[in-house]
Amino acid sequence: MAQQKEASTFGMWVFLVTEIMMFGGVFVAYMIYRLKYYEGFVAGSTSIDVTWGFINTLVLICSSLTMALAVSAAQRGVVRLQKIFIIFTMALGLVFLVIKGIEYHQKWVEHHVPGGTWQTFDPQDIHQDLIKEGKTPQAATEIAHQTEIFFCFYFAMTGLHALHMIIGLILMTWLLLRVSRREFGPDYYTPVELGGLYWHFVDIVWIYLFPLLYLINRTHGKI
Amino acid sequence: MSTVAQTPERVMPDRHYLNDNYGIRSWLLTKDHKRIAILYLISISVVFFIAGIFASLIRLHLLTPNGALFTPDTYNKMFTMHGVMMVFFFLVPSVPAVLGNFVIPLMVGAKDLAFPKINLMSWYIYIVGVTFAMAAIVSGGVDTGWTFYTPLSSGFLHTNVIVMVVGVIFAGFSSIFTGLNFIVTVHRMRAPGLTWGRLPLMVWSNYATSLIMILATPVLAITLILLGLERGFHIGIFDPKLGGDPVLFQHMFWFYSHPAVYIMILPGMGVISEIIPCFSRKRIFGYSFVAFSSIAIAVFGFVVWAHHMFVAGISVYSAMVFSLLSYAVAIPSAVKVFNWTATMYKGSISMDTPMLYAMGFIGLFTIGGLTGLFLAALGLDVHIHDTYFVIAHFHFIMVGGMVMAYLGGIHFWWPKMTGRLYPEAVAKLAALITFIGFNLTFFPQFVLGYLGQPRRYAIYAPEFQVLNVLSTAGASVLAVGFILPALYLTWSLKYGEVAGDNPWRATGLEWQTTSPPPTHNFHETPVVTTEAYHYGSESEEEVRVVP
């Protein structure tokens, strides 16, 4: 049994390494474009409401804590606590997604959703803000144009992350079912442990996404 | 044949993995790595023959300079589908998912892979991928080229690119799960006494392959997802109209697709490292060098990808860095070739079919590898990049190397998989036909490439015709060489001689169990007391399994 658990945990880590590389690919692309279109990235980033991002980071950190406690409860074989903590984790995950939804809606209303499919991208407000900051109209037009590629990254990265959150929630539901069937105890709690590893990983991705997308340059200092 | 005659008893075991259960359900829901390997064998054979038909049509079309069969549009679809099917759905899973799946648990003395359910899942994911790819083909085909370069693929073509891309992403996840399974199995499931230094080289090379699978494939997935977003929703990260850089797509694509070349060739090298000692009755020469060269290839393979992009618009300095690193990956490959050759020295060599394939592999891989030096030489690559020289080079590695190794491996382990022997004389003939047909097909393409015929041309300049006709002639010979094994191997399932447990008198753990093996592989957990390939030692004829 211990051998099995060790193998499963190791397998999960190997899988998480593939996840690192997968998010890594889009992070590399982000980095290269950020170097190239710094002003556009700053303008795009500044247009996002940092409060929501901040709250969401806290939400995810809390969910990570409850997840860790759920694993600990499973290890000690306390079924009631397992249930409570997994439900907490799921609730926090849902809160995260709802907030993400609010943010996406905001972006939609502000015409910040990129892509020719919807034909809505028209960052008037960013243009206005840039002019308020003392940019010339022409420069503002330019920078606003550049923000489209920033928003491509914003939606691709947060979308991919949100997809992972949804998969995480499905995993949690499955775990909850198994917990209520009292399947886990000190001898066997590998699925909870693995679910925990996955959940923490998704949290880590967000820990990077928050500063990279929301806080590129809020002080307008030089590069 | 002499080896077979010496085998004392040749009877089928009463119960083995093939007759343990009957019915379609027992196959489709199996968690037995051997049955999953057979499922993979059947599915990738189908893919191989479909992709092979595309290849034959391509060669037929190129008989005349203006194209004998198709419009350019259809031709573009042909080579795209040939490339996609062969690369993602045949070469990548071929040795790992079929032979590796079958023999690795046996070789490490385990009952199964670490995660049997994930193994089955990987096959289903593969099948979903194939289904998407087939859907893309049936609904009109795709004409992006297997490299899916943007902005052509994302904005300019009107075919079902997204369906194909989804299929490839599925195939990628399938190979991630296979790799994950192998890594955990090799780390955690080795039999008592089977230290890293005693592992068969097939295990080493599949381990190295798995490293690449799990580290590189996710980057392909994200790259193709981004491509899909760009095509589907115009969320264009590579779109020049939004200020995107199409060269970045190439960077990300080749970050997977170059190491993928090693996913394709490393397992083949493992097969060769098994066959040569067995048919030379000799220990492998320089075991640890062959073993570590696999890891070295896997690691160096990650830092050379931009040698596909020397004329694509990367900086001159980075081109130099990548060229330099590309030579680093050539060294371990050379070390392997020299060690295989040295293994044959003063051996006791019998030229059975697997050995013929192995010798063919060494010769063709040497040429393929050395022509790689041409392509890594910066100034020369400028001329031969994207010409038939590249085509010839990678077919020497992929077909001359990998497919030869795959066929060699299939012949080598066929008795183990089915319990029966194939007709040796026909098999030798097929190996010879394959070798001749292969050289006739692809050697002229080196010349064509240096003359300047660009790849992916439906219509070509008239002075290239003679060489193209030669190549097409070779392709028809090659096709015979591939169809023959399919026929006589199928025939042998019913009519082949009973092989016995160890027809080659090989030393690996997989030969110490019955042929075909029981569902749980070993009746008793084997304990390993010797190094791999202990040919010629006193205990050679003894069973390596100590109860």
Add this chain to the structure above:
Amino acid sequence: MTEGAHPTHKVYYLVFLALVIGTVLTWRIAFVDLTFFGISFNPEVAVLIACTKATLVILFFMHVRYSSKLTMLTVAAGFFWLLIMISLDLCDYLTRGAVKPL
């Protein structure tokens, strides 16, 4: 080998506290101009804090601190390969146009 050992709840709460502090710090410090020698160090500081937070999560919440060397090696390999990808990509992008005509 202490494989499978888990930290105490006290450790969990301490790590949680550190993460919250890190988050607040990231948020607050983003509005402080950290320009020295004409270069803004805001992004570096933000990423540094993020790395610290990620390390804490990996070591304690994900129990790597209490796991085998193999697990540690696996995690390290993941980040190392990411580094390979980043550095070689930048090797191209940062030196583009650096070769002048004769």
Add this chain to the structure above:
Amino acid sequence: MQSNLPLFPEQASTVAGQVDALYLFLILLTTFFSLLIAVLIIYFAIKYRRSTGRKAEQIHGSTLLEIVWTVIPLGISMVIFVWGAALYFHIQRPPGDALEIYGVAKQWMWKFQYPEGQREINSLHVPLGRPVKVTLISEDVIHSFFVPAFRIKQDVLPNRYRMAWFTATTPGTYHLFCSQYCGTNHSEMVGEVTVMKPEDFTAWLESGKAEGSLASMGEKLFQQFGCTTCHRPDSGARGPNLEGVYGRPVRLQDNRVVIADDNYIRNHVLNPGTEVVSGFQPIMPTFRGVITEQGMQQIIAYIKSLSEQTGQPLNNRTDPTKIRDNEVPNVQQQMQQDNQNQKPSGKQP
């Protein structure tokens, strides 16, 4: 002119011989090692065949041999690397005095423009013995400019200029191929490169119909788009004077210094809000989607011509501004604050 079974492409440029030398060296190397391995395995397979009843002699390995066959290939490959890299460096660095031809690739044709204003499609005429630099850009997907007889190839990208250069050595007509798959008629995106003796080339140029030199066409566009409103040599100009700018270092607002080459100029016309020259306000509007790639090349040729004939007045003004090269061009011109309120000149026509 072509044999039925050519084995070697024609050599028609100065680098062709050098590339072929490396190629031949590698062929010798490949032949040697392939034969070595092939002969060895066949010899072993016969000499040590089992049917003679021999037993294998067990040899574990030899660290010395391993070192030998690691170091020798390493040494050889370093020679190839240095050789190939030197050649590549040569191929990537066009000489300064080259004849500059501009090319645009699109699905599925090549369009070329000569400095004297002649234009061609799928055909390129070049003089013998003179370096020729082709500056290339694509209107759509990635193409690749490939002349086998010259042994040169360069991918043509949709968003930045790439250069290919060569010095032709043999008169004749050679293939021009697109070697990067670019869609349906990729294989029909072919053309011809004709190498002519210098006097024939001059005659050919004169016979060609041209509406004026590339620079003069560029000048027309320059006025048509209203660029002259700001880019003037006088002190009241709101944009930098473009005389003597081309090919020189330019200091940007963020203190970086870049070379004002073709790519910089194109990028600046299309995305003027960034990489603004120090001392100026970012008030230039974008010309994205307004100027064709060929028009852009004409404008660049015009800006370039302003550097070649320094001392000539710009826009018929009699008072040319002195250029301080190596430093920031035109820093002396300070912007007036009221520019922000003014409607930018040079809007789209």
